Amino acid sequence: MRARSLTGWMVPVAAVLLWQVLGDAGVITTRVLPTPWQVLHAGITLAHSGELWQDVGVSAARAGIGFAIGAGTGLVLGLLNGIVPLASRLLDSTIQMIRTIPHLALVPLVILWFGIGETAKDFLVALGTMFPMYLNTYHGVRSIDPGLVEMARMYGLRGFALYRHVLLPGALPSILVGLRYALGVAWITLIVAETISADSGIGYMVMNAREFVQMDVVVLGIVLYALLGKLSDLAARGLERWWLPWRVTVGGEEA
Amino acid sequence: MIQTSEMTPAAVQRGAAVHLEDVRKSFNGHEVLRGVHLTVRPGEFVAIVGRSGCGKSTLLRLIAGLEQPDSGRVLVQGPPASDTPSGRGAAAPGSAFPVAQYAASQSGVRMMFQDARLLPWKRVIDNVRFAVGDSGLVGRRTAAEQAFQALDEVGLRDKAHAWPHTLSGGQRQRVALARALVSRPQLLLLDEPLGALDALTRLEMQRLLEYSWLTHGFTAVLVTHDVAEAVALADRIVLVADGKVALDRRVDSPRPRAKDAQFLRMEQEVLAHILGGQNC
Numbered sequence: 132m133r134a135r136s137l138t139g140w141m142v143p144v145a146a147v148l149l150w151q152v153l154g155d156a157g158v159i160t161t162r163v164l165p166t167p168w169q170v171l172h173a174g175i176t177l178a179h180s181g182e183l184w185q186d187v188g189v190s191a192a193r194a195g196i197g198f199a200i201g202a203g204t205g206l207v208l209g210l211l212n213g214i215v216p217l218a219s220r221l222l223d224s225t226i227q228m229i230r231t232i233p234h235l236a237l238v239p240l241v242i243l244w245f246g247i248g249e250t251a252k253d254f255l256v257a258l259g260t261m262f263p264m265y266l267n268t269y270h271g272v273r274s275i276d277p278g279l280v281e282m283a284r285m286y287g288l289r290g291f292a293l294y295r296h297v298l299l300p301g302a303l304p305s306i307l308v309g310l311r312y313a314l315g316v317a318w319i320t321l322i323v324a325e326t327i328s329a330d331s332g333i334g335y336m337v338m339n340a341r342e343f344v345q346m347d348v349v350v351l352g353i354v355l356y357a358l359l360g361k362l363s364d365l366a367a368r369g370l371e372r373w374w375l376p377w378r379v380t381v382g383g384e385e386a
Numbered sequence: 387m388i389q390t391s392e393m394t395p396a397a398v399q400r401g402a403a404v405h406l407e408d409v410r411k412s413f414n415g416h417e418v419l420r421g422v423h424l425t426v427r428p429g430e431f432v433a434i435v436g437r438s439g440c441g442k443s444t445l446l447r448l449i450a451g452l453e454q455p456d457s458g459r460v461l462v463q464g465p466p467a468s469d470t471p472s473g474r475g476a477a478a479p480g481s482a483f484p485v486a487q488y489a490a491s492q493s494g495v496r497m498m499f500q501d502a503r504l505l506p507w508k509r510v511i512d513n514v515r516f517a518v519g520d521s522g523l524v525g526r527r528t529a530a531e532q533a534f535q536a537l538d539e540v541g542l543r544d545k546a547h548a549w550p551h552t553l554s555g556g557q558r559q560r561v562a563l564a565r566a567l568v569s570r571p572q573l574l575l576l577d578e579p580l581g582a583l584d585a586l587t588r589l590e591m592q593r594l595l596e597y598s599w600l601t602h603g604f605t606a607v608l609v610t611h612d613v614a615e616a617v618a619l620a621d622r623i624v625l626v627a628d629g630k631v632a633l634d635r636r637v638d639s640p641r642p643r644a645k646d647a648q649f650l651r652m653e654q655e656v657l658a659h660i661l662g663g664q665n666c
């Protein structure tokens with residue numbers, strides 16, 4: 132398993148090395164694309180001055196707050212509609228309708244509503260993360276084996292106990308799929324929102340650097356987004372391993 | 387029946403009685419049960435046989451309160467109040483009332499299915515333990531002890547911390563049995579719980595089932611395709627055909643039953659009845 136994960140790293144490492152070599156050789160001009168080393172250097176400089184942490188912190192907070200609100204709402208709505216048939220009949224078709232609007236299309240409207248401050252970003256991230264969370268939670272609850280629910284009822288599980296022992300754990304695999312997906316959406320949304328308008332955050336840092344043609348900082352911003360996205364994905368997978376120890380893993384290692 | 391009650395005096399008191407009066411049930415205009423009359427006495431072991439699709443499972447689900455009859459009455463009568471186990475499962479002491487209410491009051495009716503229906507996200511021990519319930523009377527510790535004891539009974543203590551998906555089919559059914567036993571059932575309904583097992587495991591499970599029934603004294607209603615299984619385990623064999631009870635045959639031979647000439651004669655007789663009937 133260790134050898135296999137190392138194999139997975141070979142191509143990216145080779146690509147970065149090649150990029151560095153081509154940059155040094157002048158095949159790729161630094162005006163077009165700075166070398167990895169230059170990007171790293173820009174990162175270290177900005178980290179020293181503290182600007183980097185400031186911007187990363189602001190962006191992470193936006194992603195976190197928006198995600199918490201959006202995914203939280205999606206989770207609650209999904210559970211509610213999955214468990215209570217009346218709620219589902221009342222709300223599901225409405226939610227499905229709103230879902231068809233691409234949330235990024237709302238950016239101009241949101242800027243008009245909330246300006247370019249934090250509320251606009253939190254709102255967009257929340258809107259984007261709510262639906263994947265809702266859909267997967269709802270689907271997760273609905274696809275629980277009815278035989279298990281029947282059995283649990285027969286053993287006297289009702290209300291909260293039924294939810295805690297059967298419905299929630301049964302829906303959890305699907306909920307975690309939704310969570311992973313929603314995290315991805317959160318970062319994408321943030322990138323778009325921050326790039327279009329912001330006065331702080333990674334997107335602001337990148338757009339600012341663009342004005343002054345600081346290519347290394349521009350690329351650094353992109354790399355930072357990628358790293359943060361990867362980090363949250365790793366966290367979600369950690370949760371999966373922690374919360375779903377009972378899952379049969381086919382073939383040992385997941386993607 | 388008289389023999390059994392002599393062997394286990396507890397049986398009569400621990401088991402629930404079942405009365406079905408003119409029970410009818412249709413699905414989509416097709417009448418599956420057309421006036422079933424059946425009485426099961428406390429502590430009795432009744433096997434229900436019949437062709438596939440003739441309504442055996444439906445009958446069992448009606449008794450369990452998982453379905454409601456279109457007409458007629460389904461009554462489950464708990465054992466006398468003096469002898470009900472403490473805590474939950476003590477519903478319906480001495481009084482008869484419709485299954486819907488009975489089931490709703492966390493009764494001592496339990497059911498085993500062809501699939502074990504273990505919760506995949508709970509380890510074996512927790513699958514058993516949640517059936518003990520945690521009413522104020524039963525503390526956590528004793529609940530765990532009872533669960534371990536039930537696993538002991540079915541010979542699976544060493545699998546207590548395994549995940550259900552790592553067990554074999556037979557082991558899963560044994561866990562399901564432990565789960566049913568730990569909840570102190572008054573009435574255990576079994577819908578072909580051994581149907582998917584190989585012949586040898588089947589025989590072992592039959593013995594385990596009989597032993598549990600003898601020691602715990604619950605009433606058992608077993609649906610099975612296997613007539614030999616019915617003859618080996620039941621006090622009475624009930625044939626469901628044409629939506630009615632077509633045969634109600636008492637089996638009196640002493641337990642444990644050997645496959646002697648009398649056994650085989652009985653098996654042949656019941657089989658002839660099944661084959662002789664219409665296709666429901």
Ligand SMILES: Nc1ncnc2c1ncn2[C@@H]1O[C@H](COP(=O)(O)OP(=O)(O)OP(=O)(O)O)[C@@H](O)[C@H]1O
Nearest residue numbers: 413414418436437438439440441442443444445611
């Ligand atoms: N929920 C349901 N909806 C519609 N039809 C049903 C339902 N449950 C049972 N039936 C029908 O009722 C009839 C009896 O079904 P049941 O499951 O009781 O048969 P069975 O005797 O248990 O058969 P088997 O031995 O194959 O398990 C069948 O024709 C079946 O299609």
Ligand SMILES: [Mg+2]
Nearest residue numbers: 442443444577
């Ligand atoms: Mg059946």
